[in-house]
Amino acid sequence: MSELSEVSALSELVEKAQKLDAADELRGKRAEFVLDAAPGDPAGPAGVYLDGNSLGALPAHVPEKVADVVRRQWGELRIRSWEESGWWTAPERIGDRIAPLVGAAPGQVVVGDSTSVNVFKALVAAVRMAGEGRDEIVVDATTFPTDGYIAESAARLTGRGLRAVLPDDVPGAVGDRTAAVLLNHVDYRTGRLHDLPRLTAAAHAAGAVAVWDLCHSAGALPVGLDEHGVDLAVGCTYKYLNGGPGAPAFLYVRRDLQDRFDSPLPGWNSHAEPFGMRPEYRPAPGAPRGRVGTPDILSMLALEAALDVWEGVSMEAVRAKSLALTDFFLECVEAYVPPGRVECLTPLRHEERGSQVALRCDDAGDVMKRLIARGVVGDFRPPDVLRFGFTPLYVGFADVERAARVLGETVGA
Amino acid sequence: MSELSEVSALSELVEKAQKLDAADELRGKRAEFVLDAAPGDPAGPAGVYLDGNSLGALPAHVPEKVADVVRRQWGELRIRSWEESGWWTAPERIGDRIAPLVGAAPGQVVVGDSTSVNVFKALVAAVRMAGEGRDEIVVDATTFPTDGYIAESAARLTGRGLRAVLPDDVPGAVGDRTAAVLLNHVDYRTGRLHDLPRLTAAAHAAGAVAVWDLCHSAGALPVGLDEHGVDLAVGCTYKYLNGGPGAPAFLYVRRDLQDRFDSPLPGWNSHAEPFGMRPEYRPAPGAPRGRVGTPDILSMLALEAALDVWEGVSMEAVRAKSLALTDFFLECVEAYVPPGRVECLTPLRHEERGSQVALRCDDAGDVMKRLIARGVVGDFRPPDVLRFGFTPLYVGFADVERAARVLGETVGA
Known part of the structure; x- marks a missing residue:
């Protein structure tokens, strides 16, 4: 591109960003988050945080809530808070706050433990639901690694085999030996969105239990758990749900399967x-059956407060803005980044795209370091992926333009 | 007791409490905790909190630390905190802070997940260490229920049998079929302290792996994990370690067993x-092998700050004061409570006593409600147990005298 056309592209894209921001129906949500100026680029505008798919930004009202939990609920009420501050019922109460965000009716989601631990509960329970005759677990070959490791453990402990299959190949791979299928809704690396309705139907057609990992879709796009008949699902709350570092994960068990949910981690919190x-275990009915031990109250109540930002937000609006953000980012990257310098791994078709853009380049680790030094925060996934997450509640189009421009300057230099 | 001798006993015990408090080498620690006046008894002195064996009181400096974690580490540094704020290494760093409190050299304790989840990891790993030939898990028949439920699940998933045995009977019950023995160091109900060295030796003599639950002993008395050759141990951090509601539990794996620790929850945080x-799981060396998924940072760093109160405290001093507190409580109960009104379930012999006193009476639930209304907070364990925990760092002898006196007034009325 000539110098003149570069200037013209720049001013056009800056102008377009302004228009898109002005028309953004979610733009008021940005003020509900803490988004300070990033260090490393003091002369520039505020930093651009494109890592909400790894750790969501802090909702501004959360510190005050956490301070109250620590000073008053723990410090003054102490043990009485289990009842008086609603600590005991927090896992299912907060589950019911998450439920509508993933398309679930109340009473089917419970919060607690890490995603990995919930994958274990869900997968062992799924194998048990499928019954003795089915001797194989099918796992997404492109999965975030922990799901694969945990699936291997679940297979070993339940005496099943484990087979890694590409999501596209699942319909042809499942059969009457398949007990459960564990799939990622959005690929953590490429940002590819898998077809949850179609793959769930394929698992069901084979008589298998469908287990979905929603880590990269919960809070980013409509999931429709109830609508699509998903059996079991897990997801994390510290990415697009902004629950805080290591906030507890959630577990969905479809209502008509709850009585058959036979947990491998039957801790006392799940007792009826x-x-x-009592020395004999008798599982609680409903969502609390997915609980295990004493929940981590500080992290959990920070998450509860963080969920307030979803008040009045429709997931359809979030999805529309998410696609507009990633479309615009790709447009800006094309304008600012020298041709061939990066390769887009994220599908261009909307129905195959989550809320992130993954760009491949050989020196991705080094490039991300330089971007971060200039206030554009994404992350690096070895060996060669630049990952940018777009959280519709607090990322604007001007952020997107700036991030692509800084990327162009960084890789062009 | 006549009215006159009642008055005399009262003044003698009040005076004795004053002398004991004056001579208490740990008395300075009390100021490091938040111990406000209890509601319900505004005319009386500050409330007496005897439930630190369920939820420890708030160390006074913790709120400021948590506020910094939320506002600066999460709010400003965001994702960079995993490295810059030491989030990633917190589980093993905090494990090393707990290690000396349970008699473990560094590098053997890791923090994360609930106690129940850690019992599961430890027990399945123990069965795997014991090898194929051993087909039975022995579990404490008086255990806190969650350990029993989890042991049953571990037995089912590893194809072993489960046998409940009274701790005293363990030496005669274990044999060459025993894979692992899971015992509670202190009985949650009666406060009875079990003989860890002797029972560990008995398990070892049978070739079994000894797994200890330290929930009611960690922070209350010397445990001596390394000294007594314990194989695996778990414990909670929200009782005598004052880590906050639902603070993550800890897992100890003796150094020479770490390479054989084959976790049933091999999440990505435990990868080398x-x-x-990588799609293939390869376990990390050392204590991090006990990790699973992303740790709950808010709860974990609150715990880290809470552990500062142990600076300069010897567990021997804690134990000496703990026994003096429970001795004095029993003395005051004898003086103030009508004979036969309550029955002490806690052993009188020091070597069999933890840091709590359990009193049985038919109307225990009702009695505890009335005690709490008067600012004396213990807890009720169904069907008929009043449980009083004595945390040597912040409970004084005047508290003890007052608690027993209010108990006497409550049950005598």
Whole structure:
């Protein structure tokens, strides 16, 4: 591109960003988050945070809530808070706050433990639901690694085989030996969105239980768990749900399967009568059956407060803006980044795209370091992927333009 | 007791409490905790909190630390905190802070997940260490229920049998079929302290792996994990370690067993190269092998700050004061409570006593409600147990005298 046309592209894209921001129905949400100026680029505008798909930004009202939990609920009420501050029922209460964001009716989602631990619960329970005759677990070959490791453990402990299959190949791979299929809704590396309705139907057609990992879709796009008949799902709350570092994960068990949910981690919190202190285990009905031990209250109540930002937000609006953001980012990258310098790994078709853009380049690790030094924060996934997440609640189009421009300057230099 | 001798006993015990408090070498620690006046008894002195064996009181400096974690580490540094704020290494760093409190050299304790989840990891790993020939898990028949439920699940998933045995009977019950023995160091209900060295030796003599639950002993008395050759141990951090509601539990794996620790929850945080994102699982060496998924940072760093109160404290001093507190409580109960009104379930012999006193009476639930209304907070364990925990760092002898006196007034009325 000539110098003149570069200037023209720049001013056009800056102008377009302004128009898109002005028309953005979610733009008011940005003020609900803490988004300070980034260090490393003091002369520039505020930093651009495109890593909300790894750790969501801080909702501005959360510190005050956490301070109250620590000072008053723990410090003053102490043990009485289990009842008086609603600590005991927090896992299912917060689950019901997450439920509408993933298309679930109340009473089917419970919060607690890490994603990995919930994958374990879900997968062992799925194998048990499928019954003795089915001797194989099918796992997404492109999965975030922890799901694969945990699936291997679940297979070993339940005496099943494990087979890694590309999501596209699942319909042809499942059969009457398949007990459960564990799939990622959005690929953590490429940002590819998989076809949840079609793959769930394929698992069901084979008589298998469909387990979905929603880590990269919960809070980013409509999931429709109930609508599409998903059996079990897990997801994290510290990415697009902004619950805070290591906030507890969630577990969805479809209502009509709850009585058959046979947890491999039957801790006392999942007992029908947890304070009965009985030596015999008798599982609670409903979502609390997915609980295990004492929940981590500080992290959990920070998450509860963080969920307030979803008040009045429709997931359809989030999805529309998410696609507009990633479309615009790709347009800006094309304008600012020298041709051939990066390769887009994220599908261009909307129906195959999550809320992130992954760009491949050989020196991705080094490029991301330089971007971060200039206030554009994405992340690097070895060996060669630049990953940019777009959180519709707080990322604007001017951010997107600036990030692509800084990327162009960084890789062009 | 006549009215006159009642008055005399009262003044003698009040005076004795004053002398004991004056001579208490740990008395300075009390000021490091938040111990406000209890509601419900505005005319009386500050409330007496005897439930630190369920939820420890708030160390006064913790709120400021948590505020910094939320506002600066999460709010400003965001994703960079995994490295810059030491989030990533927190589980093993905090494990090393707990290690000396349970008699472990560094590098053997890791923090994360709930106690129940850690019992599961430890027990399945123990069965795997014991090898194929051993087909039975022995579990404490008086255990806190969650350990029993989880042991049953571990037995089912590893194809072993489960046998409940009274701790005293363990030496005669274990044999060459025993894979692992899971015992509670202190009985949650009665406060009875079990003989860890002797029972560990008995398990070892049978070739079994000894797994200890330290929930009611960690922070209350010397445990001596390394000294007594314990194989695996788990414990909670929100009781005598004052880590906050639902603070993550800890897992100890003796150094020479770490390479054989084969976790049933091999999440990505326990991978030798967690950011390599490899499909094959390869376990990390050392304590991090006990990790699973992303740790709950808010709860974990609150715990880290809370552990500062142990600076300069010897567990021997804690134990000496703990026994003096429970001795004095029993003395005051004898003086103030009508004979036969309550029955002490806690052993009188020091070597069999933890840091709590359990009193049985038919109307225990009702009695505890009335005690709490008067600012004396213990807890009720169904069907008929009043449980009082004595945390030597912040409970004084005047508290003890007052608690027993209010108890006497409550049950005598």
